[in-house]
Amino acid sequence: MDRDDFIRTLFRLAEPYLKVRGDLAHARVSHQYALRLLEQEGGEPGIVEPAVILHDVGWSQLTPEQIKIAFGVRAGGEEAERLNRIHELEGAAIARSILQSLNYNPQWIEQIAFLIERHDSAEQPGSPEEKIVKDADKLWRFSPVGYWKEIDRQGLDQEELYRYLLPRYRDWFFTSTAVKFAEEELRDRGKEIAAANQGF
Secondary structure, three states: OOHHHHHHHHHHHHHHHHOOOOOHHHHHHHHHHHHHHHHHHOOOHHHHHHHHHHOOHHHHHOOHHHHHHHOOOOOOOHHHHHHHHHHHHHHHHHHHHHHHHOOOOHHHHHHHHHHHHHOOOOOOOOOHHHHHHHHHHHHHHHOHHHHHHHHHHHOOOOOHHHHHHOOOHHHHOOOHHHHHHHHHHHHHHHHHHHHHHHOO
16 A cells, blocks of 8 residues: 555544544644645654544544533633543554554554654653644644634634634744744734624
8 A cells, every 4th residue: 555545544544533523624634734844844754644644533432522621722620631631542542443454564553652642731742753743733723724613613703712822822833844834824814814804
């Protein structure tokens, strides 16, 4: 199986797990950011790409009510942390199973599972690959698809997410490339918000 076939197969196998929270678009957008980050920052694509595609499959093991508690700009507290941790651990187990079914490199499988286990909870990344996975995941919220999707999904007004992201983004990312991407995307989201407000 060549790389393109492998990536298509991975998305196909991940899709049932991503349906619970509507995360297929998130996985696709984050994957595209990961490719751009790999190009600029280096790292092993064989680890980064599967980790980014599969990082949120664990939400499938939580109920919609639990997901609302665990996720979003307004989420917080011990219960949110506990549920978020479940999605990381369950996601690592699901990713391991999917990759083993494809006879993937066993050493890479364990590294991918390790990244998924920590993609939200670990404060400091331990490798270039982990930096890229974390940054690609966060960049979704800045993207033209992800920004508006999160406003709808979290019940935010159109400027609330912007106000949340603007003071955080410079210290939020681990690669200078991701900071640059976030800055460019925020500039565009600001223009979109201004244009939408002019329509009222």
